[in-house]
Amino acid sequence: MLNREIINWYEFNKRDLPWRNTTDPYKIWISEIMLQQTQVVTVVDYYYRFINRFPTIKDLAFADENEVLNLWQGLGYYSRARNLHQAAKSVVADYNGVFPDSFEEILKLKGIGVYTASAIAAFAFHLPHAAVDGNVNRVLSRIYGVSESTNSPNGKRVFQSLAEELMSDAPPHIYNQAIIEFGALQCTPKNPSCDSCPLQVQCFAYINKQQDAFPVKKKKVKITDRYFYYLFIYSDDQFLLQQRGDRDIWRKLFEFPLIEANNKLELVDLIKTKEWLSVFKDSKLEITNHISRKVHKLSHQNLHIEFVHIKVETSDLNKFESILLVDKESVAGYPMPRPIEMHLASL
């Protein structure tokens, strides 16, 4: 009856979210990809814009990749957008544009793992798959007092099995939404609302006052420091932009010409670097200002970013071969990482 209590809680407490008012697997897919490691409040606006621009999977499949990335700009984890685009193409090619309706076929699509395949199978096709995400892990580990780590292979089996057992014969699309929403709103990571929780008497963590002990801690990631010096090289109406490679972070996104150093540099030292001198050998340059030191934090890197403004003659801008020359009015056509976007917006 535990699942009934969670579903009952859900009916009274659920949020009205746009992707809950459809059974279109395409829309549900888009929402699930956006929601990976991303909170609901962040996703909503992106979801509307994306669906509005690409109402069907064919619209997405035939789109230009830069436009897809552009709609993703600021949402992070850009591989999600590239995989989404690739998967849309393969659905059009292999399934005539009709989203596959079995768990196994859905799981084959690029960017879709066990969680997302289960979610789509349950929400769009009402198939009995338990979608186990961070919320579900937290709820189950607290209720049952599971000490297994949630990301170990054995832990995944344990939680998947517990979730399916708990679902029992409840409607999959309702049960999954309910337990996920319960984790997001009631059984939160910090300061869970145990005082108003209908599951108190059945919850191992509450009974033993160990809410903070579950789920078990995952290993910490090592954070590395990197130092980025972005050169904003501009004339009256144009500036330079280059595209990042396909290794490293922010693959294929556009940014200002970059000098990366192993540690902090002073402006004087920066000007002395060979790279710098060779680029500007024949140009008259003028460092107009030197602003905005900031630290941009990624999940595994701290980027110490400094923007250096350099005004040059329009004729000199044309000397930079292999670097894009962009009109200040057309920045919207280039998907950029957050710090670049923010800097341009602040000018």
Next chain:
DNA sequence: AAGGCGGGGCC
């Protein structure tokens, strides 16, 4: 099994 990959909200 571990590392890479964004950005924002919250305490």
Next chain:
DNA sequence: GGCCCAGCCTT
């Protein structure tokens, strides 16, 4: 400042 989030892919 650290933790967490509707994870997945590559090595």
